[in-house]
Amino acid sequence: MLDLEKLGWEAGSVGELDHRLLTAPHVKLRSAIAGEHGDVVYSVDLRITRPNTEYLSTTEFHSIEHLLLAGFRKYMLDHFISVAPMGCQTGFYLVLLNEGDAQRICGVYENILNDILAAGEVPYARAQDCGNYRNHDLALAQVVARRVLADRSSWLQVV
Numbered sequence: 263m264l265d266l267e268k269l270g271w272e273a274g275s276v277g278e279l280d281h282r283l284l285t286a287p288h289v290k291l292r293s294a295i296a297g298e299h300g301d302v303v304y305s306v307d308l309r310i311t312r313p314n315t316e317y318l319s320t321t322e323f324h325s326i327e328h329l330l331l332a333g334f335r336k337y338m339l340d341h342f343i344s345v346a347p348m349g350c351q352t353g354f355y356l357v358l359l360n361e362g363d364a365q366r367i368c369g370v371y372e373n374i375l376n377d378i379l380a381a382g383e384v385p386y387a388r389a390q391d392c393g394n395y396r397n398h399d400l401a402l403a404q405v406v407a408r409r410v411l412a413d414r415s416s417w418l419q420v421v
């Protein structure tokens with residue numbers, strides 16, 4: 263049995279919660295699944311906006327997705343499996359292999375958001391790398407990144 267509190271996740275914050283109670287932005291462990299050889303897959307919610315209250319535009323969403331993808335490849339290559347948009351347009355699903363430490367994940371996320379503020383372009387925004395390469399806007403993504411960073415101290419409080 264994994265000790266999720268030891269990894270820095272608040273008791274009661276893990277798993278599926280009533281979306282009406284969720285605050286944002288937050289970083290929340292959705293699940294941790296151990297395989298028979300001891301490897302663990304962690305699924306983490308990077309919630310950006312409050313559910314049923316506010317949504318990212320498809321352009322904001324798309325550019326942030328690309329920037330997060332580049333960032334997790336940069337900082338967590340050995341653990342990073344994927345980052346994918348939530349269909350409700352309020353956040354992203356992050357999937358990691360053998361890295362479930364809340365502070366470490368938040369530290370990398372913070373680095374990535376700071377990198378977004380300093381970025382000169384949206385990565386992989388070319389027709390050969392993207393399925394809708396015209397639908398990007400770095401400035402909009404930077405506004406969102408700045409907002410998420412402003413609440414850094416409360417990312418692990420999810421309700």
Ligand SMILES: [Zn+2]
Nearest residue numbers: 324392393394
């Ligand atoms: Zn794309």
